[in-house]
Amino acid sequence: xxxxxxxxxxxxxxxxxxxxxxxxxxxxxxxxxxxxxxxxxxxxxxxxxxxxxxxxxxxxxxxxxxxxxxxxxxxxxxxxxxxxxxxxxxxxxxxxxxxxxxxxxxxxxxxxxxxxxxxxxxxxxxxxxxxxxxxxxxxxxxxxxxxxxxxxxxxxxxxxxxxxxxxxxxxxxxxxxxxxxxxxxxxxxxxxxxxxxxxxxxxxxxxxxxxxxxxxxxxxxxxxxxxxxxxxxxxxxxxxxxxxxxxxxxxxxxxxxxxxxxxxxxxxxxxxxxxxxxxxxxxxxxxxxxxxxxxxxxxxxxxxxxxxxxxxxxxxxxxxxxxxxxxxxxxxxxxxxxxxxxxxxxxxxxxxxxxxxxxxxxxxxxxxxxxxxxxxxxxxxxxxxxxxxxxxxxxxxxxxxxxxxxxxxxxxxxxxxx
Numbered sequence: 371x372x373x374x375x376x377x378x379x380x381x382x383x384x385x386x387x388x389x390x391x392x393x394x395x396x397x398x399x400x401x402x403x404x405x406x407x408x409x410x411x412x413x414x415x416x417x418x419x420x421x422x423x424x425x426x427x428x429x430x431x432x433x434x435x436x437x438x439x440x441x442x443x444x445x446x447x448x449x450x451x452x453x454x455x456x457x458x459x460x461x462x463x464x465x466x467x468x469x470x471x472x473x474x475x476x477x478x479x480x481x482x483x484x485x486x487x488x489x490x491x492x493x494x495x496x497x498x499x500x501x502x503x504x505x506x507x508x509x510x511x512x513x514x515x516x517x518x519x520x521x522x523x524x525x526x527x528x529x530x531x532x533x534x535x536x537x538x539x540x541x542x543x544x545x546x547x548x549x550x551x552x553x554x555x556x557x558x559x560x561x562x563x564x565x566x567x568x569x570x571x572x573x574x575x576x577x578x579x580x581x582x583x584x585x586x587x588x589x590x591x592x593x594x595x596x597x598x599x600x601x602x603x604x605x606x607x608x609x610x611x612x613x614x615x616x617x618x619x620x621x622x623x624x625x626x627x628x629x630x631x632x633x634x635x636x637x638x639x640x641x642x643x644x645x646x647x648x649x650x651x652x653x654x655x656x657x658x659x660x661x662x663x664x665x666x667x668x669x670x671x672x673x674x675x676x677x678x679x680x681x682x683x684x685x686x687x688x689x690x691x692x693x694x695x696x697x698x699x700x701x702x703x704x705x706x707x708x709x710x711x712x713x714x715x716x717x718x719x720x721x722x723x724x725x726x727x728x729x730x731x732x733x734x735x736x737x738x739x740x741x742x743x744x745x746x747x748x749x750x751x752x753x754x755x756x757x758x759x760x761x762x763x764x765x766x767x768x769x770x771x772x773x774x775x776x777x778x779x780x781x782x783x784x785x786x787x788x
Contacts (some may be wrong), residue, residue, distance in 0.1 A: 371398055371446035371679060374504075374665075376496055377514070378434060380451050381643045381662055384655045387419040389668020391426035396676040397772045404434040405441035409642065412436065417590075417646040425653035433498050438499050445504040447675050449511045450496065450520075454488040454539070455784060457640065461633035464626070466776045470769050473615050473622050477515045479564050479763045480773045483742050483754070486519045487777075488784045490746035493520055497529045507676050512689070513673060516565065518564035519739050532674060533689025535564055535706060537610050539670045543764025545572055549644065551558070555772040557708070558733030561696075561721055561728075564706045564737050565612040568605070568728060605727075616731065619763060640761045674711060681713035695721050698729050703736045719754040734762045745763040751778065 371389070375383060381405060390399055404419060406412040417436030421433050435441050443447055453460065463481030464474035473479045500510055510531040512521045513587040521533030539553075539562045545692060546553040551574060559571030572580040584602060585589070592599040596609040597618065602608060615622055639662055646656050670686075677684055685708050692703040695718040699705065709716040724732065738761040745753035751774060758777075782788050 372401040372403065372444055372505075373397075373399045373675070374403045374405060374441050374445040375451065375452065376405045376441065377451040379406030379408050379415050380453070381415070381640045381659070382451060382667065383415050383469070384422060384603070384647070385659055385662075386420050386449070386451075386668045387422050388426075388655045389430045389431075389672045391423050393669070393676070394428050397672050399428075399430045399680070399702050402430050402432045403445070405430070405436070405438055406434070407436050409741065410529045411779045417650070418652065421650075421653035422655065428736055438496060439503055442504045442508075445500070445508055446679070447509045447511065448496075449671060449675075450493060451512045452489060452492065452496075452514045454485075454492055456635050457543060457637040459485075459781075459784075461631050461637070462780050464631040464633050466780055467684050467773060468623060468627055469776060470772045471620075471623060472769060472773065473619055473763060474631070475615055477694060478612060478615055479761065480517050480758060481494070481643035481668075482763070483745070483757055484563045484777050484781055486516050486742050487746050487754070488781060489514060489516075489520060490523045490743065494523060494527055497524055497527065497531070497701045501529065502727075509675070510753050511674060513667070513671065516564065516739075516742075517689050518704045518706070519746070521564075521741065522702070523619070524745055525636075525704065526690060527782055530715070532678070532711075532730070533564065533704065534670055534674055535687075535689065536571075536665060536667045536670050537567060537612075538645075538687035538706070539666045539673075541569060541608070543666050545574075545579075548583075548587070549579070551575075553678055557721070558687065560707075561707050561724060562610075562705070562732055563735055563739070564689050564704070565610065565637055566616075566732065566756055567610045569610075570605045570607040582608075583606075605758050616762065633704075678713065678715070683712045684703055684727050685711055685719065686711050686716075689718045693718065696732065698724070699736050700722070703740070729761060731742050733746065733762075738762065744768050749785065754778065 412434050416711045420432040460476045467480040468476045512533045517533045524531035540724050542556050544555045557573045560569050573615050588599050596614050688709045692699045692705045693701050707718045709718045741757040745757050755774045758764045758773050
């Protein structure tokens, strides 16, 4: 199978390539192609990817190109990992919302909407090239944030797509390591929307262990996700670390004001990584890459692709159509839940009823995502305002007005309709 990575110039890519090389018995890659418009960066990452594959004895050739059509021609799967505007746009997304007392973050809040507006049209153009030039049954794996909105855009346009996030597999691997068992023995009752999820069950070999985890590791888990221990005890569940932006919004805003943005930190890290990738003797992913983010990204991607190709019918957490799984959402909504993965795609497992404390926030955020996608597809100041007014982290007229103006000002070079 020819595998194409669009956004292949990302410093993430060696993490993914390492997984492809290590897990080659699961995923039959016969050619790996990296596609990216930034030629000099792509050459550094491409050379690094080729050395990793060779060092681990993987026979597949690796090449890189800035020609999208050439890159996706005949591909059996295409993985999308784009960042339109690069780290510079991310840094802006993390700062201008603070002017209105709103959290600055690249996937949620006003910053997340800006990223969606920049990203969705580009992803849909890429997907059309995939439809025209890739193999007829090619899958698109979306790792591009905001994953829920981007995946819904792909599905609405009729593409064979599944959304992927590394939050669930990260928790699974941590719980497995803590228990000293193989990850495959750990199953999560993980539910919600992308970057708005909770874990209300952890089963090892079918036995529920979450109560023991919360009792024995409460403070450690709370520190990891940066939320108060009493909250986790009250919920009896583990929120994802993105829930901090909701449960402690004002405290996060105070922390962010005047602090270095995550985007600035990542940009500095990327400069170091690219310098390392330029070393022709380096043939393994450097330790610094673990600080870049995306832990277990390669395992998640390889596992998902392998199961789609081999029709394994195993269960993995993915971003998929709701289709009645959460009755309080529309069928077209995209949710993040355990799903059966096979040749026909990802089918969500039946989900136990979702308590109101979660369902209300999920429904609210899902309504925002629907309006955000409408704005990304059709443009217009009114649509941007409607999405912001509906967002759980905005929701006030004056804030939505100011944020709309700021968003349009900061993204005038990316949005043709402004």
